[in-house]
Amino acid sequence: MTQVVPETTATAGDIRAMVERILSGAALPPIVQAGHPALRHRAAKFDGQLSPDQLDRLIQTMREVMHEAPGVGLAAPQLGIPLQLAVLEDQFDVDPDAAAVRSRNPLEFLAVLNPRYTPVGTGLASFYEGCLSLSGLQAVVARPDAVLLEYSAPDGTPVRREFSGWQARIVQHETDHLNGILYIDRAQLRSLSSNAEYAAHWAEAGIGKAREGLGFDAGPAGIPLP
Incomplete structure (x- = not known):
């Protein structure tokens, strides 16, 4: 069954107002959690809704929120803003053996607008994954192990x-x-595991122990990949 994701109904004026509320706040904005409507709508393409100064300030704020969380990525909808903007950065020190199993290398800071990805080749990799908008949970996701990303800087x-x-x-x-x-x-x-149960039972570089203990396969599940 094809998943139908509704488009955001937010106007350019709505988006500017949301951003200005965040930028004028005295503290960093909270990360919204699953159930917030911004996480379940297709965000508006960026087409000049924000001035260059507003965009730069929003990107810097998102980077600060990502670092404070801490995380390796943050999308504008996670701040309640239905705009196709995300920031990414992975400079964490990780165990070399785990990094090798997961093919995890440092990622310099990157801000992307209107991104689209397509798989490169047919290879898939299955690992536990978490999200700042589903606090305290992790689950195994099979994803293409290489992608081509097209976006605007x-x-x-x-x-x-x-x-x-x-x-x-x-x-x-x-x-x-x-x-x-x-x-x-x-x-x-x-x-699906809480962070505490993952740490107690399944914390390893790969997913073999969890797959055997929880009874799942390592293939794609849920909505189709691109």
């Missing part, structure tokens, strides 16, 4: 760039947010 420059390994997972997760998709829509739901 904040200055309007069109970009085409390939990502692989964990970087490709981050790219897909954040782009999905802009299309009203949460990782649980693609997850093996039998793998």
Whole structure:
């Protein structure tokens, strides 16, 4: 069954007002959680709704929220803003063995507008994945292990760039947010674990122990991949 995701009904004026409320706040904005409508609508394409200064300030605010969480990516809908904008950065120190299993390499800071990804090749990788908008939970998601991302940089420059390994997972997760998709829509739901139970039972670089103990396969689940 094809998943139908409604388009946001927010106007350019609505989006500017949301952004100004956030930018004028005395503290960093909270990350909205599953159930918030912005997470379940296709966000509006960026087409000049914000001035260059507003856009730059929003990107900086999103980066600060991402760092404070902490996380490796944040999409504008996670702040309640239905706009196709996301920030990504992965500079965490991780165990070298786990990094090798997950093909996890540092990702420099990146802000993307109107991103779209397509798989490169047919390879899939299955790992536990979490989300700042589903606090305290993780589940296994099978995703293409390499993707081509097409997007606009904040200055309007069109970009085409390939990502692989964990970087490709981050790219897909954040782009999905802009299309009203949460990782649980693609997850093996039998793998769903609280952070505490994951740490107690299934914390390892791969998913073999969890797959055997919880009884799920490692293939795609939920809505179809692109």
